[in-house]
Amino acid sequence: MELNNLKSAPGARKARRRVGRGIGSGLGKTAGRGHKGQKSRAGGYHKVGFEGGQMPLQRRLPKRGFKSQKLKYNAEISLATLDQLGAAEVDLLSLKAAGLVPELAKVVKVIKTGEISRAVKLTGIGATAGAKAAIEAAGGSLAE
Template sequence: MRLNSLRPAPGSRRDAERVGRGAGSGMGKTARRGHKGQKSRTGGFHKTGFEGGQMPLQRRVPKVGFRSRRGQYVAEVRLPELAAVDGDVVSLETLQAAGVVPRNTRSAKVIASGEIGRAVTLQGVRATAGARAAIEKAGGKVEA
């Protein structure tokens, strides 16, 4: 078998319609293009969405905002904000209950900004190296 001997399976491809080959063919005269107008003429091309010079729909509709799906709903929590959580265990649920992070937050990360006054245990909440050191210095711990 050679590349020049390859053929599609018999009956799998229809013959191209030969338009403009006389009145008896049923596809003569206008060659299925109709009468007049840009699309009836040679080179009658226009871009997708082109509306004849009228302002296209895609440009008429107001564009509103953008919300990135990367890093979606990751909240930053500062060290002093941990004091708002009741109890010694700080998790995503307790941060949401205390109103420190929004309800739609998927994950949270404690950053080393400010100071922490009491020992807390982080569960399921990430922490920067500086925040981890400050929590452990205050007598708390960070669990993965």
């Protein structure tokens, strides 16, 4: 076998449909395009979403929603995760190193999900009112 002798399997290459070649072909005269109208003519078609001049659906419906690009710089961490971390002092860099917050994060806040049993000192990390109370009850502290 050589490269110049390679052939595709029989039936693998199907001849393309030749339209507009007389009655006998079965696709003569209108060539499968029906009668008249924009779609029957050469070069006659329209943009996606075009409705013949009628106000298109995407313009009839109201604009909704907004997603702030600043959200990607915010992160949150639960009390339970903070407890599992097991560090006495926690700051933004230690959370990033542990892989608990994304590298992009600039603002981190502790939320009250789960319990904390050990004393933890937080520096440069915010906390919700409930989380702050739980941390202080466990003997920890918050320094902004």
